[in-house]
Structure formats: C-alpha cells, structure tokens
Amino acid sequence: MPELDILHGFEYMIGRLTRDWEAKHRKPFRARLLLCPQGFAVADGYVTCTVDGSHLCDYSDDLEPCPADYAPAPYDKARSTGKDFARYLKPLKAGELHVKARGKELVFAAGHHAVRAHFGLEGTLVILPTPSFNEMLLHSCPGNNTDPEVAKTMRSYRVPTELIVPEARDREQQKLAVFAAFIGEEDTIALVDHNRLLRLHILSISREWTAADLQRSSPMWKHLWSSNHGPDWINEKEEACAVLDKWRAAVLSGKPAAGMPMPPQKERITSSFITSSSRKPLQLLFDNPKFNTDARASLSLVDSLCDLQFVFNGYGQHTSHDLLHRLALWPGMPPDRLCRDEQLYQEFKEALSSYASQYASPEYYTSCLGVTNRNAALAYNYKSDDNYIAHYVDVFRKALVRMDTALYNKYAMRGLFNPEHIIGES
Numbered sequence: 001m002p003e004l005d006i007l008h009g010f011e012y013m014i015g016r017l018t019r020d021w022e023a024k025h026r027k028p029f030r031a032r033l034l035l036c037p038q039g040f041a042v043a044d045g046y047v048t049c050t051v052d053g054s055h056l057c058d059y060s061d062d063l064e065p066c067p068a069d070y071a072p073a074p075y076d077k078a079r080s081t082g083k084d085f086a087r088y089l090k091p092l093k094a095g096e097l098h099v100k101a102r103g104k105e106l107v108f109a110a111g112h113h114a115v116r117a118h119f120g121l122e123g124t125l126v127i128l129p130t131p132s133f134n135e136m137l138l139h140s141c142p143g144n145n146t147d148p149e150v151a152k153t154m155r156s157y158r159v160p161t162e163l164i165v166p167e168a169r170d171r172e173q174q175k176l177a178v179f180a181a182f183i184g185e186e187d188t189i190a191l192v193d194h195n196r197l198l199r200l201h202i203l204s205i206s207r208e209w210t211a212a213d214l215q216r217s218s219p220m221w222k223h224l225w226s227s228n229h230g231p232d233w234i235n236e237k238e239e240a241c242a243v244l245d246k247w248r249a250a251v252l253s254g255k256p257a258a259g260m261p262m263p264p265q266k267e268r269i270t271s272s273f274i275t276s277s278s279r280k281p282l283q284l285l286f287d288n289p290k291f292n293t294d295a296r297a298s299l300s301l302v303d304s305l306c307d308l309q310f311v312f313n314g315y316g317q318h319t320s321h322d323l324l325h326r327l328a329l330w331p332g333m334p335p336d337r338l339c340r341d342e343q344l345y346q347e348f349k350e351a352l353s354s355y356a357s358q359y360a361s362p363e364y365y366t367s368c369l370g371v372t373n374r375n376a377a378l379a380y381n382y383k384s385d386d387n388y389i390a391h392y393v394d395v396f397r398k399a400l401v402r403m404d405t406a407l408y409n410k411y412a413m414r415g416l417f418n419p420e421h422i423i424g425e426s
Contacts, residue, residue, distance in 0.1 A: 002119040004103055004314025005359040005392065008234060009369050010125055011101040012360075016369075017127060017187060018097060031110045031182035031189070032094040035085060038075035038140060038155040039177045041196040048179065048196075051084035052203040056223055059112050059204030066090035075140055075155055085202065088113070097182055097189075100214040100224075102232045103313025107224050108189070109209035110182055113202060116224060117180075120197025126176070126190050128377045132160050133181065133188040143177060144194060154196060163378045174378075201226075230310040233356040240313070244349055247311045248339045301338060302331035314356065322394040323355045325401075328410040330423065337423050358392070367391060 018029035040048035072080075072089040080086040095111030108115045117123075128136075139158040142151035156175035164174055179198050181190040191198060203224070213220045216236065231239035305312045305320035315323070324331050327347060329338065338344050358364055367387040372379045395401050403411070415421030 001121050001316050002104065002123065003316035003319045004101075004233065004356055005319060005364075006119075006124075007101040007104060007106050007314065008359045009364075010106055011099050012365055012369055013127070014097070014099045014125075014189060017189075021184070021186070028096040029184055030094040031097045031184040032092045033088065033108075033110060033113045033115065034092070034181045034183055035088045035200075036076060036178045036180060037079035037083070037085065037089075038073065039143070039179050039196070040079060040154070042150060042154050048198070049083075049085045049200040049202065051087075052201060052223075053084075054223065056205070056220065057203050058206045060206065061087055063112060063206060064090065064093055073137070073140065079153070088202065094183075095208045096210075097184070098209060098211050098214050102225055102235070103229055104309060104316070105225055105229055107214060108182055109214060111208055112206070113204045114209050114213075114224065115180060116201040116203070116226070117191055118199045118226070119191075120193060120199060121195050123179075123191065123193035123195070123198035126192055126378065128163060128188050128190060130183055130186055130188045132163055132377070133183065133190065135160050136163075136176070136178075141173075141175060143196075144175065159378065163376055165374060165376050165379050168380070228310055230313045232313060233315075233353050234360050237353045240353070241349060243311050244352070247308070248345060251335050251339045299335065300331060301329060301333045301335050304335050312352070315352075318393065318396040319355070321396045323351060325395045326355065326407070327351055328407060328414055328416065330416060333423060364392065 021029040035049070037049070067090075070090060071077075076089055080089055092113065093111045095109075098109045100107045104118060106117045106119075108117070136157045136159060140155050141158050142148070143154040143156045145151040145154055154177070156177045159174040159176055176190070176192050177194050177196060179191045179193060180200055181188050191200075212218055214224070215221065230243050231237075233240050299307065302317075302320050302324060305315045305323070306317060309315075312320075321331060329344070329348070338348060368384045368391075370381065370384050372381045411417055415423075
C-alpha cells in the first residue's frame, strides 16, 4: 500500500513537472480533470468515487455547460448512470494545477475541481505525454479480471507502443486501468490501479482552486482530507504530536480521550475499515457495540501504527516495521508497554517525525525520484529502485539485514534476540 514515502514522492514529482514547465514556457502548468468511470471497481459495498455535497462545495453545472454535440465515451456513460459523478462527464475547464500530500492521501486541484485520492493497495500515478494519453483513450478494452464478463465492465486501455520498452514483459499487449487524469498541454498525470482499489473524492467549488486553498491556514484545509486521517508527520509535527499524546492517554487510562478513540480489545480493526473514505467522525466508528472501549491495547504496536491513521497518518507495513527496527522495538509489543515508559515513548514520538522527514529530503529526491533516461514514459527506473531498496528499506520483506554495532547491542540489551525474554523483565 502506498505510504508516506510514496505519497510525498508523488507530490515532489508533480511539483518538478510543473516547475520545469513554468521555467520552459514562462506560464503556470494548467490541466483539466478527466474521469474514467469505466475503470472503477465493481464490488458490492465498494465505492470508488464520491462527490462532496457540503456547503463549501458550491459548484454549479452551469459554470461549465456541456456542449450540445458532446458525447462521453459509451463505457464511461454506462458506468455513471444514476451516480453523483455523472455530472463530470463533459469537457471541464483547465486551471492551474496544485498538489498536496498528507499521510496516505493526495489532493489534486485544477480549475473548479479538486480530487482527493487514496491509492489503496497498489495504486499509483504515471506521467504520460498528452498526445499518447489521448491516443490511449481511443482504445478501451476489457480489464484484467479473470471473469470475462466482469472484465468487460471493469475496463482498461491498451498502452501505445511508444510508452513502453519492447519485450519488457512477456504479454503481447500491456494495459492501464485509468481512474482519473489531469490533462495538460504536453503532459498528463494519470491515476491508475490494476487492483481497482483506488478511491476518489471530488470537491467542486464555484471559483478556481488556488495554491492557498491547499495550505494549512486555509479554511478549506480540514475539509480536504478524510476525517479518519490525522495530521501529517512531516508537515504537521506539532499537531501530530498532540494527537499522539491523546492516544497515549487513552491507552494508559483504558478510556477514550475527547475525540480520541480506543483500539478494540478482542477484534483487530482491519485496514479496509479504518481507512474508509467516509466523512463520518472517527469516534463514531469506535462507538459501535462490537468494539470494547474499555480496552487498554490489544492491538500490537505495529498494528496500531498501520491501522490507526487518525494518529499515524501515512505509516503502513513498510514504514512501521522499519521505524520500529531502528528504535529496537518489537513490532508485537503491546502499546501500553511503550506508553508506560517515558523514555521509550519520547524516543518513539521524536522518531515518528524524524523518520518520516527523510522522505522529504533532497537526498531522497535525488537518489529515488530521478527520471529514466529512456524515451518510453513507462520504462522501469532500475537505478531509483536499487537506491530505494538499498537505502530506504531496512527490514521490510528482507531476508538479510545488516545492523551497526550500536543497534545490535541495543537489541541484545533489550532481550530481543532471546525468544524466552518477556518485555518488562530484566
């Protein structure tokens, strides 16, 4: 699942694209939103795209009247019947593109429309030449589902040959499952996901979105993000630390603090439950009778990091395991053991921000977010991948791990090499 390292990388990559455009053309990078509902998931209870209907979203359809001779793609139209997002199946006006990452969510804004994206399990974005993207849109095809009938509904697009490296894969025809795109004059940013778990939330207003709207001081700021995702550990350290302290108090007291839910005692919260794009206040999720709010913390520490995005926004399996490895904390450790130890808790608190901040550093940008030297836009960047695995993946899914002497000794002193050791005992 794309975590804070990937989301902040996306923000940097798009920022680099817009800066290069502005330097070359002496004008802002402008783009228009395109929705591709034919790629959306087909599953009971799963909603790919929602539209914000709050009072702040005062967009009116007559701001962008649909030309009388315009007809949307038939498969898009079929998947949009009776849906709130059907109103966007028309040519939308371009506007200056703005992008902001916050934990596991990314907001794009251009013209009247902003889109909050949650990338699910393996969603990503690709930057393609606009002429090639427009050509791809002409070649809709059945998707990759093993059920042929479902594949006809959840569709993909055939990738033009100029975007790929010949013989890079065994399959004859490569496809992309496109959910949405921001189409610029020369370059297009497409949101894609072969697993179909990517989720979108659209916010439309009566004026054009500006860069100021995506700043923390904006009245729109809190409304941009899911209510069950908390502050960002890179850009909102002070706010994130305050939420963390509330979580600690709740864990130690066994009672939920004001606005701060408790983890369940006997039932682990699944990621799909806790990362829902619902606007429902997070506290209500924990008021459900099936959860025991008198619990201390039956979630392990690593489960808390991954599941409680209200507290640890952006952390997932990779970043959580690597963070705990650097701190010499056992991933299965009960959170209350950490919260009772003042020194351990303060180290943990500081590390949440310092670890995350490496993914907004010039070193990370240079070593892992370079541009491939091939002309094919979808060419695999082997150098960036090698650098990422070597320098930014410590233990996650690794069979062999090197430790410096200080960290090794710390593990030994804490009994982490002894399977008989009990946390809290010397």
